[in-house]
Structure formats: structure tokens, C-alpha cells
Amino acid sequence: MSGVCPSVAAVVKSIKPVRPSYRCAECGHEVAKWVGRCPECQAWGSVEESAPSRPTLGTVAAGAPSSPARPIAEVDIESARAQSTGVDELDRVLGGGLVPGAVVLLAGEPGVGKSTLLLEVAYQWSNRGEGLSRSLYITGEESAGQVRLRAERTGNVHGEMYLAAESDLGALISHVDTVKPGLLIVDSVQTMFSPTVDSASGGTTQVRAVTAGLVALAKERGLPVLLVGHVTKAGDVAGPRVLEHLVDVVLHFEGDRHSALRLLRGVKNRFGPADEVGCFELVEDGIVGVPDPSGMFLNKRQTAVEGTAITVMVEGKRSLLSEVQALVSATNLPAPRRAVSGLDSARMAMVLAVLERRGRVRLSDKDVYIATVGGMRVVEPAADLAVALAVASAARDIPFPPDMVAIGEVGLAGEVRRATGVGRRLAEAARLGFTRALVPPESGDLPQDVKAIVVPDLGSALQVLYENAAK
Structure with a gap:
């Protein structure tokens, strides 16, 4: 570099091209070159090129705020x-409704x-007769005629329900501008694509771009949006993990296709509790809510049967009786x-080991099958x-009392540990006619309608079972 100052030449020579x-996109792991599979989380097609550098605070120009900061007490709620x-x-699961x-x-x-549940939601929303009661259902998986046939079958047809078969995000926004709905339903987010992103529909980049666009649309117009998402074989939401971070609420709709029972579980909720559960039942003409589902999980029998036991679970604020x-x-x-x-099969293996070692119930030469009802x-x-009591009842041919419930966690030493909300669980059991309960120590204040029998360990609980059979 003739004619150039030596110091400048040294600086230029030291500059290396930015690679x-x-x-x-799933876990944030960085690699030096593109690979088809992330070496950290083993996800396929999730590695994308990122910006070579990030601007520092000194290079960012101050901009005008979208709204002035105010004292929190003056914010309109x-x-x-x-x-x-x-x-x-x-x-119930959303915490009161849609924000x-x-x-x-x-x-x-x-x-x-x-889709059946969301058609019911669209119908009920449009049937309110209030302002912004119009709903818009965008389907990318079926034709408009197929959705209409399902709506006819389930009785979910209303004049304020609008339907369109689209997979283009730009066309979706045009429908929103034309219809001006109060509720937007997109079925599903994996079938939508943004024309500004050069990627296949349903890919990681497309799903993230479409979701970001719909979130921006919802926040800008105050429009509640319901998105349908696919799941993987492991039961997780398909697409990038950032998808669950972008949305406000994540719900899982689950159930055995051979059973009419469907459970709606809250996984994430920015506006309410994230551990609530809603119960639905699939019927011939659609889907209906089940406000009192405890009876669905119990067999209606008058006599005691070997190998059965009743417990009370807590799902959010709801107590549910379940038969094991x-x-x-x-x-x-x-x-x-x-x-x-x-x-949980791993936990059941532990309970069986404790039952054989601490409860002296021989199971090493026997097949054991455990299931829930409903x-x-x-x-x-x-x-x-x-x-543990159901297995002991089946192994010893001793019936479990039909008027009794059992609540408690079993430790490896055979001790019965306390559970949360025992009083609330027993109140639900009393409402359904149960009169006795095996409970762990230090269960707090309990209702008077149920006779609580405190069992400090598994041996004490088995003794109650044997004494009841001897009467």
C-alpha cells in the first residue's frame, strides 16, 4: 500500500471481514456455519442466519414514545x-373471558x-347481540363449504359469523379490514404464510413471522385472536419455541379419541391462573361443557369391588373425584x-416398590395393571x-370401602405426606356422598361431614383396609 501512512496500513490490514x-430459532444456540440440525436441541431446520452484530446504545437514536408514561394508578383498566x-x-380456563x-x-x-370448540365459541360470541359481536373464522386447512357443513351439523350458524378460506396473511388482514370483527379465529397458524418471508409454509421462519404479524394486528386494534396450533408426537406445540412466548395464552385441548371426555388445560396465561382445567363432552351435535365432571370419573356401583379406590384431585380451583x-x-x-x-408409569413403579417393601404385599411374581376411569x-x-390401596385390594381380594376416599403422597420410606387443599377435596367428596377419608397428618381444618382417618404411613392405611374387610 504505497503512499499510505504505515499506521493506517496496519489498521486496514488488521480489519477482518465480518462473517x-x-x-x-428453537434454543438460541449459535454455530459458526449453517447446519441442517441444531447440535444443541437436535431440531431440524431451525438454524438461521442472524445479524453479524448488534448496535450498541450509542448508535441507537432516541425516538418519540408511542404514549407518555403515567403513574400506574392513572392507567385505564x-x-x-x-x-x-x-x-x-x-x-373458567381463560380467567373470565377474552381480553x-x-x-x-x-x-x-x-x-x-x-375446530368444533372454536365454532361453538364463534357462534356464542356472535349470539351476544352487543357491539363488536361479529366473528371472523379464517380456515387454512379446509374449504369454506366443509366448515359450513360442520357448523350446520353442530347448530352453530349465525348471521354475524363470517367465514373465509385463506392461507395468505395479507389476505387475512384485508378480510379483517372489510368485516371489522370483534373476534378473529385462525385455523391453523401452521397453514398460514407471509409473502414477505422466503420460506415454506409451516416452517419455523414462517410460523414465527405469521404469529408476530397476528400479535401486532391484535395489539394495534384491540382484537382478540384465537389461533389453532398443531402438536408434535411428544405433545408439544409444533413450530419454534418462541411461538409460545409471543402469544398471551397457551391452552392444550386433550382427550382420548375413544372417549367423549375432553379436557382444556391452561399452560400459560398472562391474564389469569395458568393451572385451570375445563371439561367438555363431545356429543353427536357438537361439544358441550361439563360443569360437574366428577361423576364422569366414577363408576356408579352400590357394592364394593376388589381393586378399586377413590381419590380427589385438584385442578386449578376445581376438585375432581377420580377412580383408580x-x-x-x-x-x-x-x-x-x-x-x-x-x-405416570415411572411414579407407579415407585409406588409398587414401596408397597412391596414397606407394605409386605408380594408383587414380584404377579402382573399388575393400573388404570383410571373415564x-x-x-x-x-x-x-x-x-x-397403593387399589393394588393391595386387588392382590389380597379385599374390597375397598365404597364410602371412603384416599388422599396422600407416598414416600420411599412408606410415609404418607400431606397434600395441598385437603379440606377442599373432602368438601367435594362429601357433596357426592362419601363419609370417610384416609388423609395424611397435618391436613389442617377439615369439614365435619366426612370422618377423617389420619394415616401417618402406608402400613396404617393398609391396616384400615384390612380391619374394614374383617367387619
Whole structure:
């Protein structure tokens, strides 16, 4: 570099070209070059080129704020009041209804009834007869005629319900400008695409861009939006993990396709509790809410049967009675079979080990089958005691008392640990006619309608079972 100052030449020589970096859209892991599969989270097609550098604070120009900052006591809260959807079980999970500008992601397996539920929501919303009662249903998976046939079958046809078959985000926004709805339903977000993004529909980049556009639309116009999302084989929401961060509420719609019961669980909720559950039942003409679902999880029998026990679960603010059934049979196989349905198989293996070691119930040469009634999935540890007693009842051919419930977590030492909300659980049991309950120590104030029998360990609970059979 003749004619150039040596110091300048040294600086120029030291400058290296900026190489692009690549970041995984799922977990944020950075790699030096593009790869088809993220080495950190093993997701396919999630690695994208990111900006080579980020601007520092000194390079960012100050801009005008969209609205002035005010004391929190002066912020208007009327615009954030939840509006009822007309579906009581959905309102329970949402925390009262839909907040203007909220984006709700409803995920579930194919055929579980997501579209049927949202048609019911669109109908009930349009049937309110108030301002902004018009609903717009955008379908990208079916034709408008197919959705109309389903609406006819379920009786969800209303003059204020609008329907369009679109998969282009720009066309969707045009429909919103024309119809001016009070509720927007998009079925599904994986079928939509943005023309500004050079990627295949349903890909990671497209799903993130479409969701970001719909969130911006909802916030700008105060329009509540319901999105349908697909799930993977593992039961997670399909698409980038950032999808769940962009939306305000994430709901999972689940249920066995061989059963009419459907459960709507809250996973994330910025406007209410995130642990609520709503119960629905699929019928011939649509889907209906079940305000008192405890009876669906119990077999109506008058006499006691070996291998059954009743427990009370807590889902959000709701107490639900559930029946656990067990079958124990002799086997000649060197490795006895263990089959579990509706419960955590790993936890059930632990309960069986404690029952054999601490409760002296021999199971090493027997097959054990454990299941719940009505398609209910029981995941909380408070059902451990009921499971142990059901297995012991089946192994010893001793019927569990039909007027008794069992609540408590079983530890590895055989102790029965306390559960949360025992009083609330027993109040629900008393309402359905149960008069006795096995409860852990230090359960707090309990209702007088149920006789509480405190069992500090598994041996004490089994002793109550044996003494009841001897009477």
C-alpha cells in the first residue's frame, strides 16, 4: 500500500471481514456455519442466519414514545376487562373471558375437537347481540363449504359469523379490514404464510413471522385472536419455541379419541391462573361443557369391588373425584408385566416398590395393571395412596370401602405426606356422598361431614383396609 501512512496500513490490514453467524430459532444456540440440525436441541431446520452484530446504545437514536408514561394508578383498566366468550368452561380456563387484544393459542392432537370448540365459541360470541359481536373464522386447512357443513351439523350458524378460506396473511388482514370483527379465529397458524418471508409454509421462519404479524394486528386494534396450533408426537406445540412466548395464552385441548371426555388445560396465561382445567363432552351435535365432571370419573356401583379406590384431585380451583382401578394376576414369566393407563408409569413403579417393601404385599411374581376411569389423566402425587390401596385390594381380594376416599403422597420410606387443599377435596367428596377419608397428618381444618382417618404411613392405611374387610 504505497503512499499510505504505515499506521493506517496496519489498521486496514488488521480489519477482518465480518462473517455471518447462525442461531437456532428453537434454543438460541449459535454455530459458526449453517447446519441442517441444531447440535444443541437436535431440531431440524431451525438454524438461521442472524445479524453479524448488534448496535450498541450509542448508535441507537432516541425516538418519540408511542404514549407518555403515567403513574400506574392513572392507567385505564376498562380496556383490559375480560369479555365472556359464552362458553363457561373456556371462560373458567381463560380467567373470565377474552381480553381485548389478547392472542390465545389452542393446541391439540388432530381430531380432538379444536375446530368444533372454536365454532361453538364463534357462534356464542356472535349470539351476544352487543357491539363488536361479529366473528371472523379464517380456515387454512379446509374449504369454506366443509366448515359450513360442520357448523350446520353442530347448530352453530349465525348471521354475524363470517367465514373465509385463506392461507395468505395479507389476505387475512384485508378480510379483517372489510368485516371489522370483534373476534378473529385462525385455523391453523401452521397453514398460514407471509409473502414477505422466503420460506415454506409451516416452517419455523414462517410460523414465527405469521404469529408476530397476528400479535401486532391484535395489539394495534384491540382484537382478540384465537389461533389453532398443531402438536408434535411428544405433545408439544409444533413450530419454534418462541411461538409460545409471543402469544398471551397457551391452552392444550386433550382427550382420548375413544372417549367423549375432553379436557382444556391452561399452560400459560398472562391474564389469569395458568393451572385451570375445563371439561367438555363431545356429543353427536357438537361439544358441550361439563360443569360437574366428577361423576364422569366414577363408576356408579352400590357394592364394593376388589381393586378399586377413590381419590380427589385438584385442578386449578376445581376438585375432581377420580377412580383408580388395579388388577393383579399371577404369571409364570420371569419379568412380570406392568401396564399403566392414565397415570405416570415411572411414579407407579415407585409406588409398587414401596408397597412391596414397606407394605409386605408380594408383587414380584404377579402382573399388575393400573388404570383410571373415564379417560382422566392423574398426574399429581396426592393419588399415590389411592393407587397403593387399589393394588393391595386387588392382590389380597379385599374390597375397598365404597364410602371412603384416599388422599396422600407416598414416600420411599412408606410415609404418607400431606397434600395441598385437603379440606377442599373432602368438601367435594362429601357433596357426592362419601363419609370417610384416609388423609395424611397435618391436613389442617377439615369439614365435619366426612370422618377423617389420619394415616401417618402406608402400613396404617393398609391396616384400615384390612380391619374394614374383617367387619
